[in-house]
Amino acid sequence: MSLSAETEADNIRLDLEQRSFYIFSILATQINRAVARTYVKKYGRPENAWKILAVLNKFKALSASELNQHTTLEMDKITRLVDVLVERGFVLREQDQKDRRKTIISLSAEGKKATRHLEASIATMEREFLIVLSADERESLYDLLTKLHLRAGQIFGDQR
Template identity: 30%
Template structure:
């Protein structure tokens, strides 16, 4: 990926700025690929993230704070995401009878089933995104990214 060609400039971009622009372009490409993989399931990337967090709870419900803490993309509208997933039948919201302020979210059987279908689409998308990078290069890249 040639940054200068993509942003259509003939000027030499300083290395630090070029690196940041490169990250942004790669991020956009990854988001586009993942969104395209999720589109047939009518699930956004953030909704997918919530479903995976809930599946990882191993049958234990999570509260909104837990979901927000574990989200890859931090956002303040977790409640809205959960509401949309409830409408789709993928999650349930349970209000604690002893403390009505305590709300717990759990994944439904339908939510688990859609995640199984999404998982195979995501594996294909991930392989496609990373097809030009060897396992050794991925390990190196992750080592470098850990420095952030």
């Protein structure tokens, strides 16, 4: 059976503009750029610093390697971003009391304030983005995204 016949049989669209990987990539880039613009407009560069703030807001205190597990950022970028965020007073870096070799990163009071502003902006963008879907469609989307995220972990693993 040819690739074309297989694709037609399982209803998988592989034409570039309809390919899920391509569409997800474009959407992710557009969303990341929109959030980064919001962050940079208020706080300046680096534009990916918002990712560190958002993750720390969720998980409170993490090591650099744990930040890596929750972002798409490489370790060297995380280190540089954390350095900048420490200089700006947005995050604190402290030695782990249980494992003295490990450094724990957390939001400072100023970082929490910046994150509240950032999270409000992201929530507004998310609502504006998803408003074209009905409540049922949004629930279906969330279910589908969860299913695809789990599948991606099964077949691609962590390929950073």
